[in-house]
Amino acid sequence: MSFLTIERLTKTYDQIVAVGGISLDIEQGEFISLLGPSGCGKTTTLQMIAGFVEVTSGRIVLEGRDLAEVPPAKRGLGMVFQSYALFPHMTVAQNVGFGLEMRKVGRAERDRKVAAALQLVGLSAMADRYPRRMSGGQQQRVALARALVIEPSLLLLDEPLSNLDAKLRDEMQGELRDIQERTGLTTILVTHDQSEAMALSDRVVVMNRGVIEQVGPPEAAYQTPSSHFVASFLGRTNTLDGVRAGETVTVRDQRWTVAGEGTGAGAAGPIVVAVRPERVSFGAGGLRGVVRKRVFQGSQWFFDVESEAGQVFVLAPNGSGALPATGETVGLVWSAEDMRVLARDEAAPR
Template sequence: MTFLALEGLGKRFGSHVAVDGLTLGVEKGEFVSLLGPSGCGKTTTLQMIAGFVEPSAGAIRLEGRDLLAVKPAKRGLGIVFQSYALFPHMTVAENVAFGLEMQGVAADERRRRVGETLELVGLAAFSGRFPRQLSGGQQQRVALARALVIRPRILLLDEPLSNLDAKLREEMQIELRQIQRTLGTTTILVTHDQAEAMALSDRLVVMNQGRAEQVGPPHVVYERPATPFVASFLGRTNLVAGETVRPEKIVFAATGLAGKVRTRIFQGNHWLYQVETASGLLTVIRQNSGEAMPGEGEQVHLAWGKA
């Protein structure tokens, strides 16, 4: 039996179709990301799973049980929002313990579980601090700990890393994935960040106009996009004679498609090129190996292997 099943899930707001017949199965322990541009239906889907938005059509089942008749607080879900939503007048430990108090968990058990969870997220030494005394990354960990301490059946993440700077976001991606693997908690992430989704997920659900355009492991979706939308949304791409070619697959060669370098941009660990060819303007990414690379205005030849 599929752990979480979305069956023909739909949501209309007046004449606007936000989610259109979405069918998806999530297995226990999986990390699945709903990925897509603004307005694609990913957040509405998450809100329907959480119980904050009522579907217009379809069903949501958790281990075979119909969730639509279950109130949000009774669904056994942990949720981390983009804003973190921490209580400013409570300490870190009190914030994390809040959900357990609402469940009526005894004080001794609350202290034990809060301590274990703060240790897990690396905040054991910060239990007595208030949110205003924490960095953005530390606040994110508190929000995550508060969601995990109740031992949720599913963890829902609504763009939880979007407020962090690039370096901290990358660090938190690694930590989040390690924590999820340690606990084995079924996790659904909503994000518009392609790199984040590919780094964290067992499977991607690429959404467009309320529908799932493609579902699969990140490397499969990236290497074999099912539609032009997926190819263009998930990283840079070139379309050559009906063939999708990723920029990093193209090499400078002695023979091949002739072209002229229009633009060359240094980006640290790689060079980003735009090359004018008979097939149009192609994007090329080459790793910075320290070797001499073609400059702007140079004539080059491009080659790539078949997928």
């Protein structure tokens, strides 16, 4: 039995299927991200775990305990939302200690636990401040301390960083991961930011229209996406229409031999070839194209190439030798191991 087991979990609102029967096992100490586009059912899933949204069907079992009959306050979960929802009339310490007060924890123990939680998020010096006199990142840390102070068995985070500017978000991501590693707390993060999910998680759960498309370590989901949707949603990718006959895949006049699961050669019907920009190189032969744009990005060059099979992005490390200029005619080359053959999904992001 896993630490947290979700079995065929469903939520419907009248005709709308918000969550369409998802199953997932989470181990103790794991950092999991629920990732997907707006409306795919991330928040609904999290709220069912928390107990704020009633389950239509399916089960949630935490440490062997079926949560169906357990009210939210008795589930022992810590939650942080996108809006920090701090009490404006309370100081930082009072905000953080509020949950303990509700639980009738005595003054001395409360003070000790609040101090420890503030220390964990690096806010010891601000215990007596009011939230309105703090930055967004600091307020978010208070919200995190408030969730941690009750020593939850599970931490649920719903887009906790999306109100922060890019730099602060990066910093907070690192801190979140540090705190999670130090406490060993099992954490589920909801985000629609794929780079955030990849940076933080042991495993990502890619959701689409209420169902799970893929579960796995970030690098596996990135390198071996199991669907057109996942390939397009996780990082930048090129998807080119192709034709498959047995183990031969063709895009225009280029051919590759694909075999086995590693290349996604199981896909049936209309297919796309998915290849990451960093796997495409310039060479003699290959797909013909013309460089429309090249952009220096510091450690790498980004190329936008108009090819005979459509637009292709290429990333080349800075220092990788002579690179084509804008307007130059190029060949685009990659091997069968660099690409995935996936069933074409017209609804996949472009």
